[in-house]
Amino acid sequence: MANRSARTRYGPIRRMLGMLRAHLGRLVLAVSASVVTELAALALMGTAAWLLARAAQQPPLAALSLAIVGVRAFATARGVFRYGERLAGHDAALRALATLRGRVYDALVPLAPSGLPAYRSADLLSRMVSDVEAVQDLVVRVLVPVSTAVVVAGVAVGFTALVLPPAAVVLAIGLALAGVVVPLLMVSAARRTARRLAPARAELAERHTDLLHGSADLAAFGATEQALTDAERAGERLARLERGTALTTALGGAGSMLVQGATTVAVTVLALDAGSLAGVMVPVLALVALISFEPVLPLVPAVQRLLESRASMRRVLAVLDARPPVAEPASPLPAPGRDVTVELRSVSVRYPEASRDAVDGVDLRLTPGRRVAVVGTSGSGKSTLLACLMRFIEPSAGTVLLNGHDVRDYDGDDVRAVITGVTQDAHLFHTTIRENLRLARPDASDDDLLGALELARLRDWVSSLPAGLDTEVGEGGGQVSGGQRQRLALARALLADPPVVLLDEPTEGLDPQTADELVADLLATTRGRSTVLVTHRLFGLDGVDEVVVLHAGRVVQRGTHADLVAVAGPYQDLWWASHPAPASK
Amino acid sequence: MVGVPRPCGRPIGGVLLNQLARRLLASLPAYRVIALAFTVLAVAGAVAILVQAELLARALADGVLSRSGAEALAGTLALLAGVFAVRAGLSWAQQALAQRAAASIKASLRRRLLRRTQELGPGWLTGQHSGALTTTLGRGLDALEPYFTGYFPQLFVAAVVPLAVLVRLAVADLASAVIVLVTLPLIPIFGILVGLSTKRATERQWRSLERLGGHFLDLVAGLPTLRAFGRARAQAVAVRRTADEHRVATMGTLRIAFLSALVLELVATLSVALVAVPVGLRTLDGGMDLETALLVLLLAPEAYLPLRALGSQFHASTEGLAVASRAFAVLDEPDAHGAADSGRPERAVVARAHEAGAPCVVRFEGVSVRYPRRDEPALDDLSLTVAPGERVALVGPSGAGKSTLLNVLLGLVVADAGRVTLTKADGAELDLDTVDVQELRRQLAWVPQRPHLFARTVAENIRLGRPDAGDDDVVRAARLAHADEFVTDLPRGYDTPLGERGAGLSAGQRQRIALARAFLRDAPLLLLDEPTAGLDAGSEAAVVDATSRLMAGRTVLVVAHRPAMVADADRVVRLEHGRIVGGSDRTALGVG
Numbered sequence A: 001m002a003n004r005s006a007r008t009r010y011g012p013i014r015r016m017l018g019m020l021r022a023h024l025g026r027l028v029l030a031v032s033a034s035v036v037t038e039l040a041a042l043a044l045m046g047t048a049a050w051l052l053a054r055a056a057q058q059p060p061l062a063a064l065s066l067a068i069v070g071v072r073a074f075a076t077a078r079g080v081f082r083y084g085e086r087l088a089g090h091d092a093a094l095r096a097l098a099t100l101r102g103r104v105y106d107a108l109v110p111l112a113p114s115g116l117p118a119y120r121s122a123d124l125l126s127r128m129v130s131d132v133e134a135v136q137d138l139v140v141r142v143l144v145p146v147s148t149a150v151v152v153a154g155v156a157v158g159f160t161a162l163v164l165p166p167a168a169v170v171l172a173i174g175l176a177l178a179g180v181v182v183p184l185l186m187v188s189a190a191r192r193t194a195r196r197l198a199p200a201r202a203e204l205a206e207r208h209t210d211l212l213h214g215s216a217d218l219a220a221f222g223a224t225e226q227a228l229t230d231a232e233r234a235g236e237r238l239a240r241l242e243r244g245t246a247l248t249t250a251l252g253g254a255g256s257m258l259v260q261g262a263t264t265v266a267v268t269v270l271a272l273d274a275g276s277l278a279g280v281m282v283p284v285l286a287l288v289a290l291i292s293f294e295p296v297l298p299l300v301p302a303v304q305r306l307l308e309s310r311a312s313m314r315r316v317l318a319v320l321d322a323r324p325p326v327a328e329p330a331s332p333l334p335a336p337g338r339d340v341t342v343e344l345r346s347v348s349v350r351y352p353e354a355s356r357d358a359v360d361g362v363d364l365r366l367t368p369g370r371r372v373a374v375v376g377t378s379g380s381g382k383s384t385l386l387a388c389l390m391r392f393i394e395p396s397a398g399t400v401l402l403n404g405h406d407v408r409d410y411d412g413d414d415v416r417a418v419i420t421g422v423t424q425d426a427h428l429f430h431t432t433i434r435e436n437l438r439l440a441r442p443d444a445s446d447d448d449l450l451g452a453l454e455l456a457r458l459r460d461w462v463s464s465l466p467a468g469l470d471t472e473v474g475e476g477g478g479q480v481s482g483g484q485r486q487r488l489a490l491a492r493a494l495l496a497d498p499p500v501v502l503l504d505e506p507t508e509g510l511d512p513q514t515a516d517e518l519v520a521d522l523l524a525t526t527r528g529r530s531t532v533l534v535t536h537r538l539f540g541l542d543g544v545d546e547v548v549v550l551h552a553g554r555v556v557q558r559g560t561h562a563d564l565v566a567v568a569g570p571y572q573d574l575w576w577a578s579h580p581a582p583a584s585k
Numbered sequence B: 001m002v003g004v005p006r007p008c009g010r011p012i013g014g015v016l017l018n019q020l021a022r023r024l025l026a027s028l029p030a031y032r033v034i035a036l037a038f039t040v041l042a043v044a045g046a047v048a049i050l051v052q053a054e055l056l057a058r059a060l061a062d063g064v065l066s067r068s069g070a071e072a073l074a075g076t077l078a079l080l081a082g083v084f085a086v087r088a089g090l091s092w093a094q095q096a097l098a099q100r101a102a103a104s105i106k107a108s109l110r111r112r113l114l115r116r117t118q119e120l121g122p123g124w125l126t127g128q129h130s131g132a133l134t135t136t137l138g139r140g141l142d143a144l145e146p147y148f149t150g151y152f153p154q155l156f157v158a159a160v161v162p163l164a165v166l167v168r169l170a171v172a173d174l175a176s177a178v179i180v181l182v183t184l185p186l187i188p189i190f191g192i193l194v195g196l197s198t199k200r201a202t203e204r205q206w207r208s209l210e211r212l213g214g215h216f217l218d219l220v221a222g223l224p225t226l227r228a229f230g231r232a233r234a235q236a237v238a239v240r241r242t243a244d245e246h247r248v249a250t251m252g253t254l255r256i257a258f259l260s261a262l263v264l265e266l267v268a269t270l271s272v273a274l275v276a277v278p279v280g281l282r283t284l285d286g287g288m289d290l291e292t293a294l295l296v297l298l299l300a301p302e303a304y305l306p307l308r309a310l311g312s313q314f315h316a317s318t319e320g321l322a323v324a325s326r327a328f329a330v331l332d333e334p335d336a337h338g339a340a341d342s343g344r345p346e347r348a349v350v351a352r353a354h355e356a357g358a359p360c361v362v363r364f365e366g367v368s369v370r371y372p373r374r375d376e377p378a379l380d381d382l383s384l385t386v387a388p389g390e391r392v393a394l395v396g397p398s399g400a401g402k403s404t405l406l407n408v409l410l411g412l413v414v415a416d417a418g419r420v421t422l423t424k425a426d427g428a429e430l431d432l433d434t435v436d437v438q439e440l441r442r443q444l445a446w447v448p449q450r451p452h453l454f455a456r457t458v459a460e461n462i463r464l465g466r467p468d469a470g471d472d473d474v475v476r477a478a479r480l481a482h483a484d485e486f487v488t489d490l491p492r493g494y495d496t497p498l499g500e501r502g503a504g505l506s507a508g509q510r511q512r513i514a515l516a517r518a519f520l521r522d523a524p525l526l527l528l529d530e531p532t533a534g535l536d537a538g539s540e541a542a543v544v545d546a547t548s549r550l551m552a553g554r555t556v557l558v559v560a561h562r563p564a565m566v567a568d569a570d571r572v573v574r575l576e577h578g579r580i581v582g583g584s585d586r587t588a589l590g591v592g
């Protein structure tokens, strides 16, 4: 993924520039204002020097009046245009930045869930928060300063050439040294570190989230110190890189200043020795030379930023260009209605790098209202099967049919509008119970919410809370108990009320009595809906139409509960294992 | 709690160095040395500026009037070149030093902040947006850089250079010096006024970025859920809104910054014009020689430059200050024990008296826990004694307080009332309130209800509690947890890197890694919170079998819903609404 955008060295920059196209007007404004600002500064010092030198020759006052007006005008122009430049430049940059942030999120959506683990969330966070700022830096610290420097240097050299051509040559050389050679030297010195900065920041962020998300486990296992040390080390690595680049930048800055001094002295020498030159022009040339470096000096940090921006941008582009694990059709079929028949035809799924299929040639047919339970040992592919039904994973073989059409011809969101439910790692967002539930149905009324909570056997608990539905559940649902978390996820799925309900171990973490009652309730309320229930508890499975037993991805047994319990086989083994027969004890 | 930084004191010395800045600088290890170095650099810089202007004025005046040629001025010009070189060197030294200071202060704040989050513990963390904290710790503290590389060294320059220039100007031409003297104070006065109004805007700006980070990390973690309910696209609107809020807030602070820069710039340039024009007129009527006039022209801007630069550096560093105040707010956060950012030395003393490995009696006496913003207590005056080597099963409905009970023992949750004590075989009694938590935890192995797996290899995850364990031990623990089989099936076996939160494994497999982790820990006191959650009956039976072998001779508190696990307990304790309502024998469970 990263390679694709990394192929061309200037690709990232070009694409960043492309993102700025929408703000071209503001950019042009910023650059022109910046050029005017620096030219005004140049003219201010030049005119002032001329004024003094001319005055020393004691001409009539009228000869000076224009210059006096000029000094005042240039002084004002400088301030006003700088203000305009900054406002326009930052506005364009920040707009581009906000847009880019939105696009990063958009690009992540189709990656979830199976494409996301390729990134760490902290890494994504640092792309979203820090790396995207590359586009801002490109405008404010690179684009505007560089174009200004080029114009101002050109004007300064042109002016000098009119007055004293040899001095212009010296000035041109000096400006080229400070504006091109020194930055290029820095590029070669800092390229490697600049490229490593963004990943080092991401690594530090990862160490931080390890500590923030895993703090309980780390503390209980006495591993906090070690994790803190790891984080510190990652911090030191980053600091070393930063120090390296900062010192190079400082060195480059000092080098440019040196060139500035040498050029000014050299121009002065040439001016002093040029017999043909009017005396008044000596200070003018010297000061123009000195001041023309002002916009050129920032090029050193600008180049440094450009290098870092390129590395950061490449990381952002890697996300924008990431190929979703499940492709969406170019022209999807119209969304299916509420009568849904789903069929799996010898579907296999193999995760990348895995040596065997997680789901291996499974057939399944879900006509409207049919209820199927999927059981099997841990790791036998039950959740993978559900992911396949939700079109979160692309089967490596076989087809999934939705109302007779290949599911690949539907828009993924349309598929999930009819086939969804509780996944095994359903996430509770750091917000209120209400907001978490309404995710499934934004227009749900409080009564709807309470109804779903009632079904999930949470209503009494929620009513007992001082803030009721407005209770915050904390980060990752950390402020409610395990079973409450599980049932909130269940209530949410019930609220969505899709024609095909998927339930992945909905009663895990509940006491047996509640679990059994809950399963019975669930099966009763979802009557008429197609249901796929994944469970480790075999109680209540006499209420489903078919039980499918998976082992290592394959269907090893299927039939009704009564049939399966009666014959020797994996299902009977599971049954006895969860019902220790008095005799066996 | 995020985004509500506590007030951090009103500025004492104006915005130049308010209380916050003082506290920030106090974190700088060698503050005095650095301050001294910056002063020396500033003084040297001031001298260089004066000398440079002097030399340049002399050379240029000569060029205009006597035209004696470069040869005659060789000495002056060579000296001038030398001064330029010195100034370049000084700028390098200042930056190098400032960078060092910035790096060390960032590292030290980062370290303290991170440590503090761990002291405040999981209870506090669940109330925080971890994405916001990560943003503060990373990008946020990086924003301190401009403060230390820009504003802070500039303070010294601004204190020294204008004064030096003013003195030299007064010597050269009193009238110009007076003009500068009168206009110069406008800059800091205005700067202070603007600075005060910036603070609020910058805090808003920082908060919006923090919110963006917090929101984003939560969304990324929940993307599969959002997609399952077709809400992922809808959230894009929220993301864009937050991003746009940040843009607007940032533009707000920038507008102030730019406006203040405009005013400062106008004051400075107009003052220069104010100086230059009369000087020119006086040169015209012969009242001033050209060399002095040029010197005044060259020096006058130098008087304003440092203060103007200080203004813009200030604006560049306000974000850093907002972050610093946020960081200090976390450092000042009182923990459950009421102490802020301090090691508890008295605990360390007790720790030494407590040797490892001894089985103890665990006694809860009237323990109550009430979580914030909850009416009902999670544990309500609960008393329970667990004898050494006893295996107690905790059962009860969801939300009864079982996990809370274990968390109290782990020191992850602090009881509001009551005592938890450990009595050793020799009768010595240790109060959980005074014992060193680290030491206590060394006696414990824990399988949490929702184990956290790190994005490391399988083996590293299992080794969490015993980093020095050999490969054999890791495999043995994995076998006991019924995990070896699937682990060896993974592409790289025990060296397979896991995704975040154990992505790449099934739920039951993750659970078994957590079990292996606890088995490897090999501690005298086992706390198991639904150890067989997510396991099929076959795996469960194997794990229960292994656990009961492991439990021999150890004290065990196991939260169990499944009968298989309960069957092995010596005693069953049933919790409801934070109280023990019975139990004692297995039939109380209703297990057939």
Ligand SMILES: Nc1ncnc2c1ncn2[C@@H]1O[C@H](COP(=O)(O)OP(=O)(O)OP(=O)(O)O)[C@@H](O)[C@H]1O
Binding pocket: A114, A351, A352, A354, A358, A376, A377, A378, A379, A380, A381, A382, A383, A384, A385, A424, B486, B503, B504, B505, B506, B507, B508, B509, B534, B536
């Ligand atoms: N993202 C993934 N990448 C690679 N392999 C995976 C991934 N998710 C699951 N697997 C593997 O695929 C197999 C099936 O996993 P799945 O989660 O479907 O099992 P399951 O039957 O739901 O198990 P459990 O009862 O423990 O939840 C397992 O061997 C697991 O290790």
Ligand SMILES: Nc1ncnc2c1ncn2[C@@H]1O[C@H](COP(=O)(O)OP(=O)(O)OP(=O)(O)O)[C@@H](O)[C@H]1O
Binding pocket: A478, A479, A480, A481, A482, A483, A484, A509, B123, B126, B371, B372, B374, B378, B397, B398, B399, B400, B401, B402, B403, B404, B405, B449
């Ligand atoms: N951090 C917290 N903040 C506020 N309330 C909490 C917090 N943690 C738990 N609670 C509440 O305290 C009560 C007890 O929670 P606890 O996790 O101890 O229950 P439990 O017995 O382990 O339940 P389960 O079987 O569902 O895991 C619950 O009502 C829960 O909502």
Ligand SMILES: [Mg+2]
Binding pocket: A382, A383, A384, A424, A504, B506, B507, B508
């Ligand atoms: Mg599963």
Ligand SMILES: [Mg+2]
Binding pocket: A481, A482, A483, B402, B403, B404, B449, B529
């Ligand atoms: Mg619990």
